[in-house]
Amino acid sequence: MESVSELESRLASHLVTRHFGRPLHVFEQLGSTQDEARKLARTGAPHGTLVWALEQTAGRGRMNRQWVSKRGAGLWFSLVLRPGGDSNAAALLSLAASVGVARAVPSSSADAVRLKWPNDVLLNGRKLAGILAEAETRDGHLSFVLLGVGLNLDPGPDGFPAAIADQAAALVEVVDSPLDDAALMASLLAELEAATELALADPRALRQAWLELTETVGQQVRAQTGTASIEGRAVDLDLDGSLVLEMPDGTQERVRSGEVVHLRQVPPAGT
Helix, strand or coil: CCCHHHHHHHHHHHCCCCCCCCCEEEECCECCHHHHHHHHHHCCCCCCCEEEECCECCCECHHHCECCCCCCCEEEEEEEECCCCCCCHHHHHHHHHHHHHHHHCCHHHHHHEEEECCCEEEECCEEEEEEEEEEEEECCEEEEEEEEEEEECCCCCCCCCCCCCCCECCHHHCCCCCCCHHHHHHHHHHHHHHHHHHHHHCHHHHHHHHHCCECCCCCEEEEEECCEEEEEEEEEECCCCCEEEECCCCCEEEECCCEEEECCCCCCCCC
């Protein structure tokens, strides 16, 4: 089995980024890469610092949900970002990360990969990757953003746990050749760096890139924001990352954060 130091060396040889993965920290096992990245960020870790765990024992996604993170089943990592500006940058960086992950998957699966707002990457309608962006401020200013990514590669012969088996997808479903984790990580870091730089320099271009990959816009959805729930048709994405819903009365609502469920469309009568 490849050692951590060997994996670090192979990843370093593949890197083409300016910042992402420089420096890099690879661990056999962590509770959570987000927690480790936070510790490093609070002690001055630079923009682009990578924390990659071969296994997480307490991985989590959005809304503090558990993320199954077994060794060999996926890529589990976090990046320390220092974009400047205010905490609103985290929303755009989260969207940018979903674009970057989608662009990094091997071309054989590209047509099947779509994005669900706010930051899920879907493969044939099931969740291939999840992204968690957490911002920390200091004295009212954005100190850093932690960008966590979990990408399912291969759940193994037993498949995914029963609770998520019909909702989760893995890259092995559409990739014939054996996956090279270091090369794939290097591709992910390159695309993530390009997408996050685009988000900060040209939010309109990032919005367009996301719209070209969206599975959500055009769908009837239910949005859960805190204790409130609204239903409408997703029609657009705002420059701040908000999802624009058209309500039954023709008015529009903007959903800044929360979860959405894609609702099954009811076909018109007579079809």
